[in-house]
Amino acid sequence: QKEVEQNSGPLSVPEGAIASLNCTYSDRGSQSFFWYRQYSGKSPELIMFIYSNGDKEDGRFTAQLNKASQYVSLLIRDSQPSDSATYLCAVSKGTGANSKLTFGKGITLSVRP
Amino acid sequence: DGGITQSPKYLFRKEGQNVTLSCEQNLNHDAMYWYRQDPGQGLRLIYYSQIVNDFQKGDIAEGYSVSREKKESFPLTVTSAQKNPTAFYLCASSYGGLETQYFGPGTRLLVL
Numbered sequence: 001q002k003e004v005e006q007n008s009g010p011l012s013v014p015e016g017a018i019a020s021l022n023c024t025y026s027d028r029g030s031q032s033f034f035w036y037r038q039y040s041g042k043s044p045e046l047i048m049f050i051y052s053n054g055d056k057e058d059g060r061f062t063a064q065l066n067k068a069s070q071y072v073s074l075l076i077r078d079s080q081p082s083d084s085a086t087y088l089c090a091v092s093k094g095t096g097a098n099s100k101l102t103f104g105k106g107i108t109l110s111v112r113p
Numbered sequence: 114d115g116g117i118t119q120s121p122k123y124l125f126r127k128e129g130q131n132v133t134l135s136c137e138q139n140l141n142h143d144a145m146y147w148y149r150q151d152p153g154q155g156l157r158l159i160y161y162s163q164i165v166n167d168f169q170k171g172d173i174a175e176g177y178s179v180s181r182e183k184k185e186s187f188p189l190t191v192t193s194a195q196k197n198p199t200a201f202y203l204c205a206s207s208y209g210g211l212e213t214q215y216f217g218p219g220t221r222l223l224v225l
Contacts, residue, residue, distance in 0.1 A: 004155070032211060043203055043216035044156070088155055092211050100171065101211055103155030 003027060004091050004104035012110045019076040019109055023089030025102075026070065033065055033072045034090040034101065037083075044088055048074065079111045116140065117217035119204050124222045126191065126198060134189045134220045136204030145187035146205040146214070149173060156203060162187055191222065199224050 005024050013019045021035075032051050036044035048063040050056045050072065056063045062075040072091075076083055089104040117138045126132045136145065144163045148156040158171030162181040176195025181187050187206075191198045201221050207214040 034211070043219050045216070046212065046214070049212045090155075098169075099211055100158055100161070101156075101214070102172075103157070105153065105155045 002104075003102045004089055006087075006089050006104040006107045009107040010110055011107055012112060013079050014112050015079060015081060017079050017111075019079045019083065019111070021074040021076070021087050021089075021107055021109065023072045023074075023104055024070055025072070025091045027091070027093055028067075028070065030070075030091045030093050031095075031099075032092040033063070034092070035061075035063060035072075035074045036088040036090060036103075038086045038088060038106065040086075047087075076109075079109075081111045081113050084109060084111050117204060117206055117215060119202075119217040119220050121220060122218070124220055125225050126222060127225050129193045131190055131192050132198075132222070134191070134202055134204075134222070136187045136189065136217060137185055138187075138204075138206045138217075139185060140206060140208070140215070141184070142206035142208045142213075142215075143184070144207045144214075145181070146207075147171075147177075147179065147187070147189045148203045148205065150201040150203060150219075159189065198222055 034049045035047045038044040050063040050065045060077045064073045086106040086108045088106040090101045120135045146161040147159040157173050160179040162168035178190045203219045204217040205214050
């Protein structure tokens, strides 16, 4: 089982719809969970991070974490064509100076105008 | 402008050749990281450094070497021992937790 798994894509949604991106992880000791957006040919940029079970909202983005199910998701409301990108899920393990990120393969989202 | 710069944007390597990728930051961040991204894949950690003159291996350090002689600089050398070096290389830095990690623009390495 891979450490961080994301749905195979691509995912296509119409403009204005809710896009739901899912991620599972294998290490129950994982502590923090991150969602990055990466446009083609560019470097990743952090959208959201979450530490605690439940939901965390920031504008049109909501991250959801369920540690019991080892599941983290990202919801994008009112999807826009500019949201079309690859979304990477990442999980941290270790503490302090030894904490490191493990990334999933990413899922490509296409928002249709 | 504050930020992370990586050079060159594209780099070509011949067989048996060592090449060095540059990463410089003027953000006064203590920690720096090197990742590799293959097409359709996530990022994999090569090396990281939390402080000057100290660095640790990541998940795929074989065939790579780094130095951290200055806080601002963390160059990565891809040695001839790395048999499949073609990839997108990303440098990052952070000043606190991993949520503060920022990425540079990346260097794309191609083998001739």
